[in-house]
Amino acid sequence: MADVLEDGLKNAMREHVFAPAQEMAKLGKSSQPVLTHAEGIYVYAEDGSRLIDGPAGMWCAQVGYGRKEIVDAIAHQAMTLPYASPWYMATSPAVRLAEKIATLTPGDLNRIFFTTGGSTAVDSALRFSEFYNNVLGRPYKKRIIVRYDGYHGSTALAAACTGRTGNWPNFDIRQDRISFLSSPNPRHAGNRTQEEFLDDLVTEFEDRIEELGADTIAAFLAEPILASGGVIIPPKGYHARFKAICEKHDILYISDEVVTGFGRCGEWFASEKVFGVVPDIITFAKGVTSGYVPLGGFAISDKVLARVSGDNARESWFNNGYTYTNQPVACAAALANITLMERDGVVEHARAQADYFAERLQSLSDLPGVADIRSVGLVGCVQCLLDTSRIDPLDEDKAFAREIDQRCFDLGLIVRPLGDLCVISPPLVISAEQIDDIIAIMRQAISEVGAAHGLSR
Numbered sequence: 232m233a234d235v236l237e238d239g240l241k242n243a244m245r246e247h248v249f250a251p252a253q254e255m256a257k258l259g260k261s262s263q264p265v266l267t268h269a270e271g272i273y274v275y276a277e278d279g280s281r282l283i284d285g286p287a288g289m290w291c292a293q294v295g296y297g298r299k300e301i302v303d304a305i306a307h308q309a310m311t312l313p314y315a316s317p318w319y320m321a322t323s324p325a326v327r328l329a330e331k332i333a334t335l336t337p338g339d340l341n342r343i344f345f346t347t348g349g350s351t352a353v354d355s356a357l358r359f360s361e362f363y364n365n366v367l368g369r370p371y372k373k374r375i376i377v378r379y380d381g382y383h384g385s386t387a388l389a390a391a392c393t394g395r396t397g398n399w400p401n402f403d404i405r406q407d408r409i410s411f412l413s414s415p416n417p418r419h420a421g422n423r424t425q426e427e428f429l430d431d432l433v434t435e436f437e438d439r440i441e442e443l444g445a446d447t448i449a450a451f452l453a454e455p456i457l458a459s460g461g462v463i464i465p466p467k468g469y470h471a472r473f474k475a476i477c478e479k480h481d482i483l484y485i486s487d488e489v490v491t492g493f494g495r496c497g498e499w500f501a502s503e504k505v506f507g508v509v510p511d512i513i514t515f516a517k518g519v520t521s522g523y524v525p526l527g528g529f530a531i532s533d534k535v536l537a538r539v540s541g542d543n544a545r546e547s548w549f550n551n552g553y554t555y556t557n558q559p560v561a562c563a564a565a566l567a568n569i570t571l572m573e574r575d576g577v578v579e580h581a582r583a584q585a586d587y588f589a590e591r592l593q594s595l596s597d598l599p600g601v602a603d604i605r606s607v608g609l610v611g612c613v614q615c616l617l618d619t620s621r622i623d624p625l626d627e628d629k630a631f632a633r634e635i636d637q638r639c640f641d642l643g644l645i646v647r648p649l650g651d652l653c654v655i656s657p658p659l660v661i662s663a664e665q666i667d668d669i670i671a672i673m674r675q676a677i678s679e680v681g682a683a684h685g686l687s688r
Contacts (some may be wrong), residue, residue: 234325244262244265253558269294272665283644283657283672284296286646286647286655286667289517290458290517290610291517291518293521293522293577294568294660300567302523306563307563314642316412324562328569329342330673336500337500337503339506340512340530344530345526347527349384349515350383350384351553354515356485356529357485357553358551362539362549363538366545367538372446375448375450376410379413381453382458382459382460382486388406390402391409412439414457418622429466433473433476436473437476451483454472454486454490455488461652462652466653469488471631472475474508482682485510485514486510486515488514491608492518494581495518497582498608512530512532514527514528515530520568543614572659582608587663589606610620610654615632617653626649633648634683638679639673655669
């Protein structure tokens with residue numbers, strides 16, 4: 232019976248599912264693994280195998296799976312009030328959630344706008360920058376500055392701001408008003424010290440502003456860590472220096488914390504306490520509900536809003552939103568998730584585990600094929616190259632890393648495959664013993680695949 236179920240699922244996958252990263256040559260000919268259930272930090276495939284969820288779904292399963300508190304909150308809200316139009320009325324879960332998130336954000340980011348996920352959160356924040364400058368009588372101040380290797384979503388505008396060039400082929404993404412700066416990847420420093428590398432990145436930003444004209448630039452959009460671009464951690468002081476430049480030129484500083492928010496870096500939000508900057512806007516999603524239902528949004532500074540509200544409103548309306556803005560079931564799930572995280576000290580636990588996580592990841596540095604290891608909080612990666620002296624990967628390096636990813640899967644661990652990187656961002660409730668399990672599997676996988684390629688130290 233189990234075999235019949237397994238075959239049925241695989242056939243349905245092949246015949247009917249159009250996946251987000253679909254290799255078109257294999258459409259209808261291959262299938263992804265099909266998961267059937269989950270518990271704690273583990274997910275289970277249709278064949279009954281148990282896998283450690285190394286990426287926490289997609290950076291989002293902060294409290295792990297099977298948390299009855301969240302499920303009960305979802306069920307209760309669905310029976311009580313499953314929906315209300317956000318255009319005409321508010322709901323108690325949305326109001327209470329906004330109030331709660333405002334206590335967790337840095338500085339004066341006290342006003343919360345809800346969307347359907349991370350892409351729409353970024354899109355709406357950028358649309359606010361358009362609205363903001365139009366109301367201020369600056370319709371020409373619309374350019375957005377971003378970085379190569381950054382990732383910001385899949386709407387037309389968010390995708391145009393994404394500097395992962397592998398996302399660009401066969402899509403009409405480029406927009407003239409989007410300007411890309413160099414990736415702040417420390418591996419690109421070459422012979423420069425990290426301080427010199429940072430100075431050059433700052434100079435590039437200042438030169439770009441002079442080139443384009445500060446009066447044409449609306450926003451600088453940046454992830455604290457360039458997550459999907461390769462867990463790239465900018466040099467120390469990067470964000471604070473960029474924020475100071477933004478303030479000097481009246482440019483909105485938008486921090487994309489879709490990945491880093493809600494405990495991933497050991498703080499509710501990483502911008503201020505980890506990277507030393509209070510943004511004008513913070514976008515969030517993923518961990519706000521621990522992935523139980525979709526929800527996103529942005530928090531915005533009172534100071535910024537004051538310039539285009541009240542006596543300064545100039546009869547304007549911020550007419551932007553979605554059918555599922557303020558969705559009450561999603562907001563109830565988020566409230567239950569935050570309550571659970573506070574009760575169980577999940578953020579504090581993540582902070583306490585971060586050093587051990589980093590230490591255990593670094594223990595893999597002795598393996599042939601390991602070129603670099605980096606982490607912040609409970610997000611990290613192992614960069615695998617056939618020739619570790621290379622800075623940027625070749626196709627053969629990416630194939631090598633994919634073999635490692637697959638071997639990890641065979642051994643009971645899901646990693647997030649990103650080119651030449653094996654990315655790990657586990658549920659924040661992970662124990663030290665479970666971290667050891669992850670490292671043991673990665674060590675075996677890297678060793679075996681490396682040996683098959685003739686690598687040795």
